[in-house]
Every structure is written in structure tokens, then in C-alpha cells.
Amino acid sequence: MNGSVRSSAGLVWRHQRLVWWIFAVNLLLAWLASLPARATLSAVLDHSLESAKLVTGFDVGTFVLLLERPDVQLPSLASGALGASLIFLVYLLFIDGGVLAVYVEDRKLSRAEFFENSGLFFWRMVRLALYSVVPFGLLMAVNNGIARFAGKLWDEAPPDRLGFFVYLGGKLLVVVLALFVRLCFDLTQARVVRDNERKLCGTLWRSMKLAFRSGKLYASYLGIGLIAAAALALGIDVWLHLPHSAMGASFLVLEMVTITQIASRLWMKAASARWVALLPGEVALAPSPVVDVVLEVSEVQGPQPDWPLPE
């Protein structure tokens, strides 16, 4: 089944190194961004008996007093988090080419191949990301509009739950549309990698048409999204039932939730890549840069080599 949920899950599972690598970078960046917070908190909490209120339970008043201290500067700590997020985004854009090459070919690439593909397609991924800001920005504006409208209903409409249901329905609609936008761009990315395509706008347009026609692929995205949401809900529920002092277990559970979210995203990419890889009238994969150089050299130098050339 092209792009089916199961086959793309198999693809992610077979190449699960990618999931672990992305998770490792995700965690490492976050940990580095938290170092200033750790240092600040350590100075306040490590030798204070008051810190027990945050360990055995979680006293909100104590936490707020902690944040009110002049030496705990939340805005500057938040900027570290934002910086880490931007670096992670750039990292993902960089490795997108390599990841998609793995999924399209369904084979393990050597490190050199992986990073060559990553470097080759990096700027195209960046351009696509910038293009995606437009539809996602529009969706965000729609989302804000729905929230404002729902807020008004919440206050004004006689049925007291109408505002809530409009808000919920609006959010779901935005999520469904966002998934569709993401699908279009994932298909475009996969085609760019498979065909070494440089004309991004045209490819995007063809991908949109394909996305409209491919009900099954969109259904896969929805299914994967639902599974990710269910995993998140389950993880949070388990976490809520752990004792406050079980910090190790809490950390493990929540990191597993994070891994499932990363894996779900890759699962979507794999679904798109699988779909593109098996499109009818497939074009051969772009030759590797090394082979191109060899061909160029042989053309300049004259006589053909003895071994057969790739077609």
C-alpha cells in the first residue's frame, strides 16, 4: 500500500537511528539552553530548606516567589530556550535532505552520502521553510480570529458552552488544515530530493495537486497525528499519576513522550517520501556528485574507462 501508515512506520523503524539522533540533538540543545537556569536555581535552592516544597510536592506559591526573585530573570532564560529552538530548526533543515534520501531510497546511507545529500539540499529546504511561513502564518491569523470570535461567544452567547465548542471546533479545523499544508510541503521536499528538483514553486504546485488527489496519504497524516496525540495524552496521564518526588521516572516518561512526537513527525515524512518514491513514471535518483565529477573528468580527458557507466 503506497504511503500507508504501516509501511511508513516500518520505514521509520528500520532507520530508527534518525529518530535517536534527532532526539539526542533535541535534548542536548535544550539541556545546554537550561544551563544558565540551572546555575541560577542552584544558587538559590541547593542549600535552602525551602526547596523541599518543590520536591515532595509542588507548591505554587513557593514557585512564584522563586520567579519573583530579582536574580531569577525569566525573560533572559526564555531567550535561551528560543535560541535553542532556532538552532534545532536549522539543524533539521540541514539534515532533511539526508533523511529524505534515506526514506526515498529506503536504504542506509553512509555518513558521507547522508551529509552530502544534506548539504546539497539544505538551501532548498530553507527556501521551502520560508515559503511555508506564508500558509502557516495565514493559519495562525485564522486561529487568532477564531479564538477572538469564540471568546466573544463565550461572553455573549446565551448558551454558556457555545464559545467553548466553537473554540474547540476552530482549533481542530486549523490543525486539519495545518496537516494538509505540512503534507504539501513534505511531498515537495521528497520530490526535490528524489528528482534533485530546483524549481520549487512548480514542484510545490504539483505536490499540492497530488495532496488533493491523495486522500489516502492525507488520511495517513491524520492517522499519524491522532496516534501522536494519543501517545501524548497517555504519557501525560501516566506522569500525572507519578509521585512528585519520583523525578527520575517523571523524566523518563516525559522524554518518551518527546521521542514519540519526534518519531511521529518522521513518520509523516516517511509516508510522503514513500509515496513520492513509488509514483508512476519515477525519475532516476539524482546521481551522486562524486560520479558526476568522474564523468566530467573523463569527458575532458578523452578515452572512456573500461568499466560500464551508470545509465
Place this chain on the structure above:
Amino acid sequence: MEIRCWRICLIAVAALLTASGAAETAPLSERVVAYQIEGNYDAKTHTLDATELLTYTNKTGVTLDRFPFHLYLNAFQPKSTWMTEAESIGNRDSEKGAGWEDKHFGSNEVKSLEIVGVGDVTRQMKFIAPDDGNSDDRTVFEIVPPKPVKPGESIQFKIHFVAKFPEVLARTGYKRDFLMAGQWFPKVGVWWNGAWNCHQFHANTEFFADFGTFDVKLTLPAKWNVGSTGLETGAKDNGNGTQTVSFHAEDVHDFAWTTDPGMIVVEDSIRLSTRTVKIRMLVQPGHMASAPRYLEVLKGTMRKFDEWIGPYPYAQITVVDPPHGGGAAGGMEYPTIFTAETAWWMPKSLLGPELDVEHEFGHQYWYGMVATNEFENAWMDEGINSYTEVKVLDALYGKTTSLVNSRLGTLGERGYQRMTYAAMADSDPLSRPGWLFLDSHSYAAISYAKTAVMMLTLENLIGEKTVLHGLHDYFDRYKFKHPAPAEFTASMNASVGQNLDWYWKQTIYGTETLDDRILSADSERLDWYSRTDEKKGITVYQTQVVVQRRGTLDIPVLLEVKFDDGSTVRESWDGKDRWHKFAWDRKAKLVSAEIDPDHGNWLDRDPFNNSWCEKADRRATGKVAGYWTLLTQWLEQALSWLA
């Protein structure tokens, strides 16, 4: 003979009943005012056309030659003092810069003013602005009668007025069909401490009025539920789609009422030490899940106040539950009626409805009966009420869980008051008039929270029972009497048997803050020059702990030090220097040092520096930093949706 016997018995019983009835209706207050108001409410235009007959009896002891009146609803106009202040410093319902909306227009228009026996004096009405001179503010007018009123004499004002209610704003107004009518009638000022006290309505002030009686008759849409101050004395269906409902209230200083076609009436009663009080709740249909919560906390609160402070003397208490979108009418007190607040989604782990009900019932005592000047001494009502709020909710729901009790976290009342206060601890003194506070946040932090933690810290100094006993005596002495701060402090000093002026001076009249900390704490070998190894239980150490006073509030300090041989010492310091060094020589090393080991100094802004442990415990850092790391990971994931 038999018949005569029966007659005698009947007469005796009747006499007894009359006597007990007379005793029950003996005035509780000096009834200065008697209001008789008849009004017709138009639910479509949200206006009330009414006539008020106010009988004012001069019990001041001096001749009164002028009378100021409040017209509170005139505050809801663009150029009023209230609106101007709300725009620049915020108020309880909105942040500064919220802007003007036409739906918030409100007004009290006096159509005619007559002094009975004298004639029409409408043209002699003069608007005044005693606080800020704002000539566009119409919340206070003054009338000078042709003949001054001597002590003991009465004067009657007959006022025809039209009240236009705003869409709910600052405790009053309508939302869809619901109406909470507060501050809706022309109200005479208070002669207090030798002068008229009649302030303009400000964004961060409440109200002040004299005690008396109210007889109110309102014509409203038929079949709409009604609630009010006092008791309903009659209801008549007029047959034309309206009903006329009558109310009577005694020994109260205000009259509020509410109406809504959809509210569900829930009735109950509670037996207290001196009487049975009827409970009447008017609950929105969508909020019925909160009705048992309202009832439970109300009964618990009434019992605690009955036990700790004094008896509730009125026959009924009414609780009004505003509809969704009408939250601006929620959380407000009026004599024998108050508004609560909840939502259809309110989980049991968030005790917001409980907080509202407890707080507003508490006001029945401090605002309703002691009736301090809320303009000038907001803390005496809001603050003392916030303290009793802590005591009651902690008793009913636990010290650390009385506001939030969920898996995600817990929050107790006293922790809530401290964190609110600590955010703006030194912005304004308690004694500042309400309209002169820095902004609405300072008003809340100081009037409410600082008073609460001030009283909690006082418990730590003189004992919890002593403080409660002091409040009981204060209530007993000053109910229905409009006391000033000096009377509160004198009453407390007398009750506790100590002169606490040194404490009141700093906490009420000053902006001193408390922040004591352990500056250093360590143990060093006494024979530090020796080359022999340390031996537990043999080597003698000198343990030194330096306590530093970073704030400017002077109160005694208690220090507790624990040693690694299991022993503990407690020593105190009078706090009258910037720092103090404690030292002990013993065969044991320091484990921990803690200021205020009983955790009673709630005025201390920073509890983290109150202790020092020799051995670091990194669990809290690991936990908080760990969650920060996780949030960063999820933020990274969210942004990576673009990749």
C-alpha cells in the same frame, strides 16, 4: 373560670411574644438614614425610573448646613474620575489602557430633588469633586438646604432619578437578562470624625455609607427571580407582564438587588449560636454543579465566623451567581447579599468558588457591620477580611491546599497572600487612601495581601488565639460604628494586653519590608592549628551563624540550628541591628540553620534565604531545571514544524 384562665394564658403568651419580638427588632445600629424607594425597571433599556424618599436624622451633635450625595453610576462615563483612573492605572476588572466601550455607559440622572416641606431644590444641586477637582466627574453632588438641620432634627429628601445600568462593569450592571443593581440610588454621605465624608468614585475604591433602614418596592418583569439585601416582604403580579416586589432591610448601610429570569433558587438554612439563618442562593442553570460547593463553604464559613468573631444577626443571607460573561459583577459584597463566581468547567481542584464565597461572606462582618471607610482605609475591610479568609479556608480545606489542590501543584491561602504581597511589598503603605495607590496591582497587594500576612506574622509574635480573640473584641466593640485605624489598633492593644504600636507603626503606616537571611553558617575546628585528624564526637567545633537584616522591618528573630549529633538549639535576636552573630562551641558540626523555623513570619519576602543546609540537596534544582529543559524541547519541536 376555665374561659378566663384561657384568656389570661393567651394574653400572657401574646405579651411574651410581643416582648421577644420587640427585643428581636431593637436597632442594632444608630439608624441615621431611612430610605424608601419605588422604582420601575425596564429590562430592555436596562434603566430604572425611581423615586426615593430619604429621611436623614441628624445624630452628629452639630448643625448640618449641607448634604453631599453619591451618584456612583455616573462614574461609567468617559471623562469621569473613575474611567480616567481605570484607563491609566487599571482596576479590578481591567488592565490599564483597556479603552472605552459604549456598552459600559452608566448614569444616575436626578430628574428632580425636593426637600419635603421646603420645595424643589433641583437647581441648587451642585456637583463637586472633593478629591481631584475633576469638573467632569458627576459622582458627588451637594445640596445646601435653606434651613440647616440641628442635632436631633430630621430632613427629608425626595429624589426622582433614573438609573441607567452599564453592561457589567465594576460590580454592577447587566449581562443579557441578568442585572446586578449595586450603587444604583442617590446615597447621602457619612458624617465621620467631625466632617462630611463623601468621596468621588475612584477606580480602586469601594464605598462608605451610614446605617439605617430600607423599604424598596420594585416593578420588574413578571416571573423573573429576584434577590436583594434584607427580606422580601411581598410580591404582586400586576397582570401586565410585570410584578411588583417589596423588600425591607434594617441596620444595613446599602441596598443591592438582582434579577434574572433563569436563575434557579436553592434554599437552605443553618443553625448558628444565636439564631437560624436562611440561606438563599440564586444559581445559573449551567452552574448548578457548583451549588453544593457554594453551600458547603458558606456553611463552614458562617460557623467559623460565629465561633471566632461573633454572631450573624440577620435573618437571611443571599448568594447570587452571575452568568457567564458577567464575571465583573462577581465577587462583590453588599449587606446580606453577595455575588460569587464560578464556571461550568470549574474543577474541584481549583477552589475559586470557595474563595469567593468565603471572602464575600467575611465582608458581611467587616464591611457590613463594622463598616469602615473603604475609600480611606481599604485595608480595614479588605485586608482584615483577607486574613480571616486565610484562617477559614485553611481550617476547611488545609493550609497548603486551600486554593489549589491538584496533581500539578498545590497552593494554600497563606502562600497565595504572601506571593501577592511580595510582588509589590514596598509600593504603598496600608494607610494610604485607596485612590492614591500606585496602581490597581499595588492596591490589591497592599490592601488585601499585606494586611493578611501582617496579621499572620502577628500570630507568630503573640499567638494565633490571641489575635483571633483580639479580632473578636474589635468586632464586638465596633460593629455598626465605622471605626478608624487608631480605634482598631487601640482595641487590639487592649485585647492582647500589650502595646503593639511599634508593630502597627511599621506595618500599617510604613512601607518597611522584612527580609532576614542567613548570611553565613559554618563549623570550624576550635583547634584549627592542630595537625591531628578530626574525630566525630571528640573534636570540638565552633559553629557560627550570621543572620542579616536586609529589610527595614524590625521584629524579633528566632534562629534554629541543628547539629550532626542530633541536637538542636533555638535562640532569638531582637532584630535591632543590621546583623547578628551566633556562636556555639560543641563536639558537633552544623547541619542546618534556619530563621523563623516555625514559618510564621509571612511578611518575609524571601523565604529561600532564611535557611542554610551544609549538605547541598540538588533535587529541587534538578526538578525545576528538568522541566525547563523539557519545555525547551517541546518548543524546539513546535518550531520544527516548519522543517
